[in-house]
Amino acid sequence: MKRELAVVIMAAGKGTRMKNTSMAKVMHTIGGKPMVEHVVDLALHLKASRIVAVLGWHKDSVINHLNRTGHNVTCVEQTPQLGTGHAVMQAETPLLGFTGDVLVLSGDVPLLSKATVEGLIAYHRAAPAASTLLTAILDDPTGYGRILRDNRSSLNEGPHKVETGHVLGIVEHRDATPEQHKIREINTGIYVFDKERLFEGLKHITDSNTQHEYYLTDVFQYFWRNHLPVRAVPVEEAFQVQGINTVGQLDAARAEYARRKG
Numbered sequence: 001m002k003r004e005l006a007v008v009i010m011a012a013g014k015g016t017r018m019k020n021t022s023m024a025k026v027m028h029t030i031g032g033k034p035m036v037e038h039v040v041d042l043a044l045h046l047k048a049s050r051i052v053a054v055l056g057w058h059k060d061s062v063i064n065h066l067n068r069t070g071h072n073v074t075c076v077e078q079t080p081q082l083g084t085g086h087a088v089m090q091a092e093t094p095l096l097g098f099t100g101d102v103l104v105l106s107g108d109v110p111l112l113s114k115a116t117v118e119g120l121i122a123y124h125r126a127a128p129a130a131s132t133l134l135t136a137i138l139d140d141p142t143g144y145g146r147i148l149r150d151n152r153s154s155l156n157e158g159p160h161k162v163e164t165g166h167v168l169g170i171v172e173h174r175d176a177t178p179e180q181h182k183i184r185e186i187n188t189g190i191y192v193f194d195k196e197r198l199f200e201g202l203k204h205i206t207d208s209n210t211q212h213e214y215y216l217t218d219v220f221q222y223f224w225r226n227h228l229p230v231r232a233v234p235v236e237e238a239f240q241v242q243g244i245n246t247v248g249q250l251d252a253a254r255a256e257y258a259r260r261k262g
Contacts, residue, residue: 004100011107012056083213144186
């Protein structure tokens with residue numbers, strides 16, 4: 001039997017660097033459509049049986065817009081905003097009774113293609129794994145979390161090679177060793193989880209860090225401690241996973257969107 005898919009869209013951020021805090025970051029438009037609507041459209045194209053948007057800053061404007069689209073999206077509020085893990089926790093109630101896989105997307109990553117995500121989901125289900133990460137291979141990975149694998153030989157042969165080694169860790173740039181800084185595979189923040197494993201793992205994460213936030217990536221520590229497999233597959237085109245955090249990035253995304261449509 002085909003596994004069901006649910007999509008959780010992270011869309012609570014304020015977007016201070018967008019220079020316009022009078023609107024939700026995900027309501028900035030690309031191709032005349034708010035970024036969050038592009039992500040909802042992707043979820044619909046994937047035939048997700050449930051779509052949950054986790055909102056925060058100027059949530060009413062996002063809710064009103066999504067209601068006008070007529071799409072069946074459940075909106076939940078993250079307040080206060082205590083990190084990415086805390087954001088996904090807000091989706092637990094809307095996903096009661098759901099069994100299958102949960103795809104976590106970002107409301108400010110609007111150029112991700114259906115084919116890329118279908119490949120991610122297929123890889124996840126074929127493994128199988130508790131979670132599969134979408135990664136990117138960057139010429140300059142400075143500032144990004146690096147993916148640690150048990151075998152990265154094929155990744156060194158080219159930017160689009162998919163290898164089969166398990167993911168053994170994610171190390172943030174500031175915590176990486178000089179050798180780890182040479183790794184070009186980075187975490188994009190886009191994941192597929194087995195639903196039961198996800199919410200089981202979220203019960204075991206804490207806010208014992210300098211930011212006092214619940215990080216979604218801490219779920220992987222629970223998986224590794226319990227010998228649950230975590231895998232990753234690189235995206236072929238890194239621009240697809242570019243998050244929109246600045247006006248410059250928004251302009252670049254608009255130009256890329258227009259190029260693809262042209």
